[in-house]
Amino acid sequence: MLEDGSVYEGTARGDFKETACEIVFNTSMTGYVEILTDPSYAGQGVVMTYPMIGNYGISREDFESERLQPSAFIVHELSSDPSNFRCTDTIENLLKEYNIPCISGVDTRAVVKKLRESGTMRGVLTSDIGDRERLMDVIKSFRQIDLVGSVTAKQTKVYGEENTGAEIALMDFGTKRNIINNLVKRNCIVTVYPSFTSADEIIKTSPDGIMLSNGPGDPSECVDIIKEIKKLYDYGIPTFAICLGHQLMALANGGETERMKYGHRGANHPVKFLNEDRTYLSSQNHGYMVNGKGLPDNAEINCINVNDKTVEGIVYHGKPVFTVQFHPEANAGPRDTAFLFDRFLKMAAEGRYDD
Template sequence: MRAALALEDGTVYFGTGFGTAGESWGEVVFNTGMTGYQEVLTDPSYCGQIVVMTYPLIGNYGINDADFEARRSFVRGFVVREACSAPSNWRAKWDLATYLREQGVIGLAGIDTRALTRRLREHGTMRGVLSTVDLDAASLVEKARRSPPLTGQALVDAVATREPYVVPGNGYRVVLFDFGAKENIIRCLNRRGCTVVVVPPRTTAAQALSYEPDGIMLSNGPGDPVDVFYAAETVRELIGRVPVFGICLGHQILGLAFGGRTYKLKFGHRGVNHPVKDVVTGRVYITSHNHGFAVDAASLPQEVYVSHVNLNDGTVEGMRHRHLPVFSVQYHPEASPGTNDAEYLFDEFMAMMQRERR
């Protein structure tokens, strides 16, 4: 099955299609992880995006039934140099092509992903069209140019829960705002004994407080944070009422709630080995990332300080309120995929809830 990927700048890559047949459009981004493709495929933050894996061989350990981060895959397409058709791992239940076919995801293999990644780094992320049914270069480029940008799409509504549900524990009660939450956020809280009340993204502050939470968690999710303006208004009402911990999109929403601004990065951070420095302790952590937007440090009020910075480009990776129990990080302390260097932040959240309960 022949397939092609066209970018809005007129570049077209021809290769072999796998997974499902058809046509899809989205923002084309790259991920530098050597492993963790299953978690990438099921990370709701990739909704609206065609993901390019920079590591040349993907699928060699298959897909298992234990490492999903969501109920299904939300990616718009999956691009690799070589897709392994004969995985070898005792946990593997499906090969990559079978899983993509079951999920309705178009795959593209056999292209120079190094060249594609370099183009995205030099020119920034672009809209693209991935197709197995239209192989006409001019037609595909025109479709890419006509496709809508990532901003303005209701991506959070597409991935988040529609109804509240409870994951029971025997400790503190945490209300998790689901903007596209990865399952490992819930697992990390559960391991610490927390009862997790997962609520839809448009839950009001009054509704959240009605659960009598010890803490509020703001999850990761897809898209532009300004498209989730309603959440920033809700979080603004919650600040100072109960401890708040934000991750990724939740971090950006918190920045907006503080009165700050966000902006789009040229090509984003997507990988599992980004160095982040804690500016208070000076310690450096290797962290997992998946985001295309960042908080503007200069826009934050004086009562909020930048707690972590990215050592690759100096962008904001964390912030804390100077007086209130509120903090957030841009990266993923729950990892999956990635290192667990930063999972200690969940322990800090637990300690914060303990102090506030006294």
């Protein structure tokens, strides 16, 4: 049941229980394991538009974090008979293991049509639709609080200790593992810091570069984090930010963010690099955006979304800092923009941005 009172029926699957959440949709045809383990989905019920989910089973090698992250999973058909040489279990067993409720048999395209027309809504999964007034109270009282704090690392951890390349400090707001993997395979030593780490603590380690990760929730609520990011920006350490990190960097420099009508969540979003006059396909997962207002004079919007012209990338001239709204690490999705990790490491070595 959505907050406008509309009801969609299906079959209880996974670890079903009454659950309120924000209802969003993803248009990817594959990559459901990566989607389910992406911390950016914390507090959300994910509707998959592709009609069959689970047909290639699950492999824990594809996890983007240590556990499943959404509050609920909503599909048209949930496969119980997967076939793939990497498959180790069914998706339903995985949902049960991590206590995630699921509904199958739902007309997911009708749900998506509703969300596209009316915007993202809160909703509730329930097995009893009798008392609609009570359910509406449950929906209206649903709030998402400190989502970044719920998914960030609890302590510092180092990856790629045996490497000999750049030392990168990664601020974890809900990072996906493939961000770390992309740096480690480029010979970096990556130190992952909890979101509550102070700028001074990072600066004193003298990293070659800083990465600001993706993550869930409304960026404007991360007031303390934004203050620390501004200190890092002013200090001038080469910085590359992705998704939520991109939004936080804009806010730290006077920019504005706003909630999107229904967000970008999928693996085929076209992004135009204005200085190159080239367009790349990208993986995206966000419900907020930088609207371009209030940015400092040295901030250049260098990437836009081809579909709706929203901001997808910013370069901060005079500082070795650039940010993108999309996911160059993909997983799932195209790897067209993975070269941005190489651009970041070149910037870390030279101390300046060069596109």
